[in-house]
Amino acid sequence: MNAPQTIFAPDRTTYLGGADVAAVLGVSPWLSPFMLYQKKIGAFVEEITPAKQKLFDRGHRWEPIVVEMLVDELRERGHEVEIVAQNQRYQDPEYPFLAAEIDLELLIDGEEVNGEAKTVNPFAAKLWGDEDSDDIPIYYQAQVMHGLMIKPRRRTVIAALTGFDDKPRVHWIERDEETIAGIRKQELAFWKRVQDRDAPDPTAVEDVKWLYGKDSGTVMEADDELLELVQSLKDFKVSAKASDAHIELLSTQIKARIGNAATLLYRGSPIATWKNNKDSVKTDWKTAYLDLGPTAEHVAKFTKTTPGARPLLLK
Template identity: 30%
Template sequence: MQANIFIQTSDIGHEEWLSYRRLGCGGSDAAAIAGVNPWKSPISVYFEKIGEAPEIEENERMYWGNVLEDVVAKEFAKRTGFKVQRRNAMYQHKEHEFMLANVDRVYIKDGHVAGILECKTTNEYSKDQWEDDKIPNHYYLQVQHYLAVTGFQEAYIAALIGGNKFVYKKINRDEELIEYLIKIEADFWKMVQDKTPPAMDGSSDADNILSYLYPESEPEKEIHLDTLEDKLKDLERIKADIKELDKQKKEIEQTIKNEMEDAEIAHIGERKVTWKTVISNRIDSKKLKKEKPEIYEQYCKESKSRRFQIK
């Protein structure tokens, strides 16, 4: 392994580990910076690095991912015959110091440490992303980032899918992709150092960050943003286009429904269209408030958000 040890992680707490993560770009950050992480955007990573992002609470998916990591590693060792070792350290690229790596494990082949083992758990709905030789793009970039930092020529990624399917796949070092990652991470890290956030990208993650940073408006406060006049015109044009496309969408749906009449299923070429009866129960809040105001007040929960309008 060619990387420097940035910090030993065996004796530090979670909060301290997070503070070290903010000092550079890690493997899970790489895919977000490249725009292929399904859960995180570049803007979110930026605010994490400058210490202004909301704290992420561990959810069930994250919890079981951590619990089952050791199970995945042991199964990989069993199926390959390789010895697997934990590496309780965060590594740093020898040349590009902003690149960090907190690898799950390494594996030993022919008597020496041969590469990185990355362990994943995922749900049944993701199985198509693992078929044949496929590896989800965000995981592939994560592993290439680790190869860049550590200097290894190969890695394996092992995954437990839906709790009942195990796969493992070899990933070879891709120098062209690594050069690309180094460039975009260097550009991103300069933004962090200069406190210049990346552009908004339309993701729900960016929405969440904005809601966290600016949860309430200051009453009567006004500003002028004349430099965004062209952006506003673009927005109005796009909204008009969406309205027209939505009208066309509804016309086509109505045409199909009219032909289906009372049929629940229609076959159109190789596709199947369903128009099913769905029964749902909802609370009539207006009636409840009128007839049982004390119960309504007891269970009514106030929510607060900011409404964006153009006049």
């Protein structure tokens, strides 16, 4: 049964939740499938800085306000609205590693409806379409459809509040069985990778940076395929019409092939290097001073050594 689970501090390495779905599908602007995989196996643990924690805390404080505003808005439109539950976690009855936390569950005119409360950065408001439409960012659409899969209902209402609104924008997402089936298939395939320790290919710059942050000082001989990638990168960099996106893609492909080698050869001649610059020591003053009147010992607590950059230089 889809009974609510009371889990106060869930271990996110043990399941796929709504916040993971966009990354699984490759549509998240924040996380690639590769890095999500690394998080699930415990190889990558995201650093929560004081500034990032402040943003999280602010979102949590605003959520009940957005919920209250949504209920008021729906009632002003003439609907009968009752809050059935909030922040309940559910597991899939067939695959317990698929789970979802539903922000709120409503009874609207006698119909049970899933609900999501979002606070939206004013600069991201343009990504949201007309009110009462289903035009919301694709990464939130994926999360909502995942929620409808785990807690089956006909539709979800989303309340999105930006800094410029005096009331939330209301959007409705209808359940789509074909989309849910596709998402479920992708999630099951991804979780099999986690169980089999079969990482997705690195596709983003941050993937390769995390995977091969330091060179080993070794020399690697390129094959014809890698030589072609390097030559293509040279050509695109020379061409004024080369787009930054294409250059980034080729760089990522080359770096993923080079791995932790520092120099790339083709038939004994260097064609590229990817070496770390000299490490630099950096004091994060902003974070230190956020923590109210730091002493010298306190500042030292926020001082860290930053690894040198590892530029890909074509020869």
